[in-house]
Amino acid sequence: SQNMPFAAASTSTEISGAVDKMLRPAIHLHGQWFNLDDEMTKVAKKLGRTKKEANKALRAGLRALCRFEKKLKDRSREIFSNLERYGIPVVVVGRSYTLGDPAISVGLPGMIREAGGFPIPLDFLPLDEVDITDVQNLANWNDYHKVMRAAEIIRTSPGLNSLFFS
Numbered sequence: 001s002q003n004m005p006f007a008a009a010s011t012s013t014e015i016s017g018a019v020d021k022m023l024r025p026a027i028h029l030h031g032q033w034f035n036l037d038d039e040m041t042k043v044a045k046k047l048g049r050t051k052k053e054a055n056k057a058l059r060a061g062l063r064a065l066c067r068f069e070k071k072l073k074d075r076s077r078e079i080f081s082n083l084e085r086y087g088i089p090v091v092v093v094g095r096s097y098t099l100g101d102p103a104i105s106v107g108l109p110g111m112i113r114e115a116g117g118f119p120i121p122l123d124f125l126p127l128d129e130v131d132i133t134d135v136q137n138l139a140n141w142n143d144y145h146k147v148m149r150a151a152e153i154i155r156t157s158p159g160l161n162s163l164f165f166s
Contacts, residue, residue, distance in 0.1 A: 025043050037055065041054045079120060083160070087117060088116055088161060090119055091125060099122070122146060125149070132149055
């Protein structure tokens with residue numbers, strides 16, 4: 001979580017003494033890259049790098065992110081166009097950082113596979129294609145919007161199952 005360095009520093013005198021050495025960019029991503037350039041420049045300066053180097057690294061990172069997202073969408077299309085090949089498809093709904101941490105998810109994908117299911121990460125769903133304007137104002141929280149979009153996809157997709165992990 002983006003908050004971890006701040007929370008850790010407030011709970012430990014050992015950590016709070018090292019706060020100035022921590023890299024703690026406060027990045028506001030809500031659909032746009034608002035302050036990413038400025039925050040990455042601050043990180044670069046802390047590491048003894050220039051703004052030009054920060055911009056070059058940032059652009060390389062954003063290109064890598066685009067390639068990753070394309071691969072994710074390609075794999076998603078492949079899975080959803082052949083769902084019958086994968087046994088019992090189970091969309092695992094939850095926060096990516098929770099589901100992706102083996103210590104927190106306690107091997108959930110493996111358990112689903114052992115039970116004959118095929119785990120599908122929430123991020124594989126075409127969430128951007130779902131209109132939730134009728135419920136999006138109920139909570140101003142991006143993960144809530146993802147869950148609502150996923151619920152609509154699952155509700156309208158025969159044979160698609162889900163498991164909510166919180």
